Amino acid sequence: MTPLHIDLGAPLSLAETHPGSRVELFCGSCTWSRSYRPDRIVAGLQAKKLGDRQTAIAAVAHLVHWPCPGCNRMRWGSRLLTP
Numbered sequence: 001m002t003p004l005h006i007d008l009g010a011p012l013s014l015a016e017t018h019p020g021s022r023v024e025l026f027c028g029s030c031t032w033s034r035s036y037r038p039d040r041i042v043a044g045l046q047a048k049k050l051g052d053r054q055t056a057i058a059a060v061a062h063l064v065h066w067p068c069p070g071c072n073r074m075r076w077g078s079r080l081l082t083p
């Protein structure tokens with residue numbers, strides 16, 4: 001998987017044009033990361049009324065309110081990985 005170069009405002013709906021892409025949540029302090037299906041992220045945001053498919057991919061990181069399992073900090077980033 002390769003990180004796609006996108007601007008900060010690129011919405012989650014962009015993933016729909018890249019079949020098999022994943023949204024990666026990564027820690028800015030250590031090497032921990034995990035990737036998720038974009039449609040699951042959208043469904044989760046909608047369920048919590050935090051966003052929808054127009055939510056920026058980069059903004060997903062700001063909605064994470066748990067510390068990194070690797071280093072216990074909260075320095076999240078999020079990006080789109082393409083196959």
Ligand SMILES: [Zn+2]
Pocket residue numbers: 027028029030031032068069070071072073
């Ligand atoms: Zn970490």
